[in-house]
Amino acid sequence: xxxxxxxxxxxxxxxxxxxxxxxxxxxxxxxxxxxxxxxxxxxxxxxxxxxxxxxxxxxxxxxxxxxxxxxxxxxxxxxxxxxxxxxxxxxxxxxxxxxxxxxxxxxxxxxxxxxxxxxxxxxxxxxxxxxxxxxxxxxxxxxxxxxxxxxxxxxxxxxxxxxxxxxxxxxxxxxxxxxxxxxxxxxxxxxxxxxxxxxxxxxxxxxxxxxxxxxxxxxxxxxxxxxxxxxxxxxxxxxxxxxxxxxxxxxxxxxxxxxxxxxxxxxxxxxxxxxxxxxxxxxxxxxxxxxxxxxxxxxxxxxxxxxxxxxxxxxxxxxxxxxxxxxxxxxxxxxxxxxxxxxxxxxxxxxxxxxxxxxxxxxxxxx
Amino acid sequence: xxxxxxxxxxxxxxxxxxxxxxxxxxxxxxxxxxxxxxxxxxxxxxxxxxxxxxxxxxxxxxxxxxxxxxxxxxxxxxxxxxxxxxxxxxxxxxxxxxxxxxxxxxxxxxxxxxxxxxxxxxxxxxxxxxxxxxxxxxxxxxxxxxxxxxxxxxxxxxxxxxxxxxxxxxxxxxxxxxxxxxxxxxxxxxxxxxxxxxxxxxxxxxxxxxxxxxxxxxxxxxxxxxxxxxxxxxxxxxxxxxxxxxxxxxxxxxxxxxxxxxxxxxxxxxxxxxxxxxxxxxxxxxxxxxxxxxxxxxxxxxxxxxxxxxxxxxxxxxxxxxxxxxxxxxxxxxxxxxxxxxxxxxxxxxxxxxxxxxxxxxxxxxx
Numbered sequence: 001x002x003x004x005x006x007x008x009x010x011x012x013x014x015x016x017x018x019x020x021x022x023x024x025x026x027x028x029x030x031x032x033x034x035x036x037x038x039x040x041x042x043x044x045x046x047x048x049x050x051x052x053x054x055x056x057x058x059x060x061x062x063x064x065x066x067x068x069x070x071x072x073x074x075x076x077x078x079x080x081x082x083x084x085x086x087x088x089x090x091x092x093x094x095x096x097x098x099x100x101x102x103x104x105x106x107x108x109x110x111x112x113x114x115x116x117x118x119x120x121x122x123x124x125x126x127x128x129x130x131x132x133x134x135x136x137x138x139x140x141x142x143x144x145x146x147x148x149x150x151x152x153x154x155x156x157x158x159x160x161x162x163x164x165x166x167x168x169x170x171x172x173x174x175x176x177x178x179x180x181x182x183x184x185x186x187x188x189x190x191x192x193x194x195x196x197x198x199x200x201x202x203x204x205x206x207x208x209x210x211x212x213x214x215x216x217x218x219x220x221x222x223x224x225x226x227x228x229x230x231x232x233x234x235x236x237x238x239x240x241x242x243x244x245x246x247x248x249x250x251x252x253x254x255x256x257x258x259x260x261x262x263x264x265x266x267x268x269x270x271x272x273x274x275x276x277x278x279x280x281x282x283x284x285x286x287x288x289x290x291x292x293x294x295x296x297x298x299x300x301x302x303x304x305x306x307x308x309x310x311x312x313x314x315x316x317x318x319x320x321x322x323x324x325x326x327x328x329x330x331x332x333x334x335x336x337x338x339x340x341x342x343x344x345x346x347x348x349x350x351x352x353x354x355x356x357x358x359x360x361x362x363x364x365x366x367x
Numbered sequence: 368x369x370x371x372x373x374x375x376x377x378x379x380x381x382x383x384x385x386x387x388x389x390x391x392x393x394x395x396x397x398x399x400x401x402x403x404x405x406x407x408x409x410x411x412x413x414x415x416x417x418x419x420x421x422x423x424x425x426x427x428x429x430x431x432x433x434x435x436x437x438x439x440x441x442x443x444x445x446x447x448x449x450x451x452x453x454x455x456x457x458x459x460x461x462x463x464x465x466x467x468x469x470x471x472x473x474x475x476x477x478x479x480x481x482x483x484x485x486x487x488x489x490x491x492x493x494x495x496x497x498x499x500x501x502x503x504x505x506x507x508x509x510x511x512x513x514x515x516x517x518x519x520x521x522x523x524x525x526x527x528x529x530x531x532x533x534x535x536x537x538x539x540x541x542x543x544x545x546x547x548x549x550x551x552x553x554x555x556x557x558x559x560x561x562x563x564x565x566x567x568x569x570x571x572x573x574x575x576x577x578x579x580x581x582x583x584x585x586x587x588x589x590x591x592x593x594x595x596x597x598x599x600x601x602x603x604x605x606x607x608x609x610x611x612x613x614x615x616x617x618x619x620x621x622x623x624x625x626x627x628x629x630x631x632x633x634x635x636x637x638x639x640x641x642x643x644x645x646x647x648x649x650x651x652x653x654x655x656x657x658x659x660x661x662x663x664x665x666x667x668x669x670x671x672x673x674x675x676x677x678x679x680x681x682x683x684x685x686x687x688x689x690x691x692x693x694x695x696x697x698x699x700x701x702x703x704x705x706x707x708x709x710x711x712x713x714x715x716x717x718x719x720x721x722x723x724x725x726x727x728x729x730x731x732x733x734x
Contacts, residue, residue: 030432062632063430065397123650130644131651157717238721265429273639277497283490284498287709308724342654344729350524354605357675362711
């Protein structure tokens, strides 16, 4: 029996006034008034990713009748975007909404929660997180960082970015100065690219001046806003370093544990809603953007098989290096990799065949 | 200001006893004790689909501290599975969890909420439902049926079913007696198949005796349990009639409208969680099942392009017939079809190219 029920049960045998007095702390216990701060790693201009934190906070508030309020702050309002997880970990804020791979330099295990090059697509990432032990494994790691994580968003496969010249071979990648961050930068560096770390707002002028030769950002809907098509018209795909990146809400571990079970359930459900809602929003907005970009002169190009394989081999080499010295990374990577093998076997049966037929119909203007 | 806040504000100026007395109805209003019944269209043995209703109910209960309890009943416990929506509509139960297309015979518009042949895959279905107006349009229709719907689950692209002989041409489909229901049965009938309506438990003996030549059910995980591989070894894909079927919780409209806004938000978030969770569970379980089926002798076969196109043309003909006399179907179909065109354009850029590469790696045992 829950404490609340005990108090109610006791109350029934007492005078009305006393029962009412006793009822108050019980209600306060199950539905305390809380006002928490969430720092996002993203600016408001990235309305799709930033918006996922707002969707999460909205459902938490509405589901608790306004008792549990989470105020969302854009990157830079409390701490810079790339310090969001630190701010949650050290208690500056109660939680953040972020791409865990931003912190891969601190420990590469962080990257497994979002995306690693040649990792899982959106469908498989969710399957691994929710039903192949992924979230539990990641929370074993997050606990060591004083964090607790819930999946809360996904972008789907991102684009490979904007290039000022065509890339037809691995040789064409040699010396290309490309804005690309994190583990992807390290891996693409192994095939000859010179990775550059540049903040979003500085990419356009760097491409325009030729300080850099290429830049990756997200996908059509977000990339369009930054106007890259005007200064680097070759738009490559796929973004093999981000096949299905998951966003997370990361709570300060102690704060999460202090939450009543009711609020933990509300947060879990709201994060699940935000997860499917963010992917849906990108899929709703990207088609129009890719059409507009194409009519503004973007030249869509696929990385060829040689390039993809060279990058794939560089990625495997990197994972083997990390696994040799990082047991937590190894344990979680191996869980992900085992499911990746099975998942891509399964998806190529019915799902891929159905999609292929529908894409042929689209190209033939039958749909 | 909310009524609850007004009452609290008033309370501050009064004697403690009075404030406590006034507080009670306000609390009752925002978090009433409710015990509702949900009838599922599915048996407990379909743990993945049936389980989505349980996941939904669990989060509703936990998020309301047990105040809003939804008891889940399997098909047949209150009403037969195919009467679930009627039971919610007429108030026998407050809500159901079902595949809306079961009711297409009453109005084909019902089918648009789940899947129509050559419709949207899982990703695009979510995008259309959440961010292309799909759910709002469907609720316009559901209102005419005294229902209110929330997406709550998806199976992904289903399989095309089990055949006792190989199907290499449209000619091979002539006269094939196939267990296949609903609108798909009507459409496949146009290309020569003789559709049969048979309940799940009766399919195996019918296939074994040769009373039927083929049967479709769901996908590897569910099909394995019914043992079809022993009596019809050719396992075809894709299930072009179910590219990404969405499940819904359908509420009695009046009951939904009576819910406090708080509980409506809880239901919406919990349904979103159940949606992503059910797809994830299928993707987690299907890979193992397809491997086991293959090693039990299942011969996987793709429907060829001729067969797919003949069925596609039959589907288009059917939609045109329905649209000529059903304005609501036409309005919702056209919204879906416009987005389908755009969505399949977008998915073939980065997503499909990424998946293709990863599937090649899988086939080459590189992952």
